[in-house]
Amino acid sequence: MNAALRAVVRAAIFNQLEVVGIKRGYAGMIEGAFVPLRSRDVSNIIQRGGTVLKSARSKAFMTKEGRQQAYDNLKKEGIDGIVAIGGNGTFTGANIFQNEFDIPFVGIPGTIDNDLFGTDYSIGYDTAINTVMQALDKIRDTASAHNRLFFVEVMGRAAGFLALRSSIAGGAEGVLIPEVPTHLEELHLYLENGFKKKKSSGIIVVAEGDEEGGAYKIAKKVRKDFEDYDVRVTVLGHIQRGGSPTAFDRVVASRMGVEAVQALLDGHSRVMIGTQCSNLVRVPFEKAIKEHKNINHQLYDLLTVLNV
Ligand code: F6P
Numbered sequence: 001m002n003a004a005l006r007a008v009v010r011a012a013i014f015n016q017l018e019v020v021g022i023k024r025g026y027a028g029m030i031e032g033a034f035v036p037l038r039s040r041d042v043s044n045i046i047q048r049g050g051t052v053l054k055s056a057r058s059k060a061f062m063t064k065e066g067r068q069q070a071y072d073n074l075k076k077e078g079i080d081g082i083v084a085i086g087g088n089g090t091f092t093g094a095n096i097f098q099n100e101f102d103i104p105f106v107g108i109p110g111t112i113d114n115d116l117f118g119t120d121y122s123i124g125y126d127t128a129i130n131t132v133m134q135a136l137d138k139i140r141d142t143a144s145a146h147n148r149l150f151f152v153e154v155m156g157r158a159a160g161f162l163a164l165r166s167s168i169a170g171g172a173e174g175v176l177i178p179e180v181p182t183h184l185e186e187l188h189l190y191l192e193n194g195f196k197k198k199k200s201s202g203i204i205v206v207a208e209g210d211e212e213g214g215a216y217k218i219a220k221k222v223r224k225d226f227e228d229y230d231v232r233v234t235v236l237g238h239i240q241r242g243g244s245p246t247a248f249d250r251v252v253a254s255r256m257g258v259e260a261v262q263a264l265l266d267g268h269s270r271v272m273i274g275t276q277c278s279n280l281v282r283v284p285f286e287k288a289i290k291e292h293k294n295i296n297h298q299l300y301d302l303l304t305v306l307n308v
Pocket of ligand 1: 087111112113155156157208241
């Protein structure tokens with residue numbers, strides 16, 4: 001998010017605009033927490049995880065009074081265009097705000113879940129994939145040294161994008177995601193086959209949103225049937241949301257930041273900047289938040305082939 005912020009500030013200044021940062025997102029909008037941002041204020045942040053402006057989930061912005069307060073503050077501050085970085089909740093809020101008030105909003109997708117329709121990537125996703133991959137590499141050492149079967153739970157809310165891609169990158173033996181029904185009998189069969197093939201260890205990546213429950217629940221069900229496998233569970237948690245961003249994330253974020261400013265200059269509003277096949281696109285908020293983004297089933301099938 002810092003790379004995107006840096007790009008927005010510098011693209012705006014490049015176009016002779018003044019920029020004000022809003023601390024803690026919508027909460028700061030309501031509190032009037034504005035800070036002027038000049039080019040040097042965003043120096044030395046491209047390599048940092050998180051966001052220097054900080055983030056918050058604002059209940060008050062969900063109320064009409066809260067949004068009215070935010071609007072009054074924005075008007076007082078002389079703000080006439082907003083770039084919001086976030087996921088579904090951020091754009092849902094922006095969309096409601098736009099039904100009521102006349103300040104244009106442009107969005108930049110920032111979520112490790114990568115679940116927004118209309119964009120191949122959201123910022124943070126690639127970094128999270130790499131974090132999970134590195135964790136799987138490390139877990140693999142114990143799995144193979146001790147002949148263990150690991151269930152590794154990864155984030156993603158109700159989506160399996162992060163789980164799927166990281167399972168391929170980490171050479172996992174299987175992945176359980178909400179987009180594909182999980183049949184425990186199939187998992188059993190799969191493990192049995194693996195055992196017959198003299199596989200003594202394995203890693204199954206479990207998306208936190210999988211309908212069979214998290215990794216602990218699934219491991220419990222499997223454990224009693226596979227005494228030969230020493231079953232372990234690792235829940236990766238919030239390490240997936242931090243750390244220095246990958247080059248890929250920094251480049252995507254920089255491109256989106258500059259494009260967001262351009263969209264405002266073009267008089268566009270209620271759109272999210274996305275990438276499709278490496279091209280920048282402008283996707284209406286309505287679509288980004290309401291349409292369902294599907295996983296790439298070719299990737300899912302790939303994992304089966306790779307585990308022959
Ligand atoms: O939406 C991003 C995400 O990291 C999800 O993958 C995860 O379920 C959730 O946020 C965690 O939220 P919190 O930090 O509030 O526990």
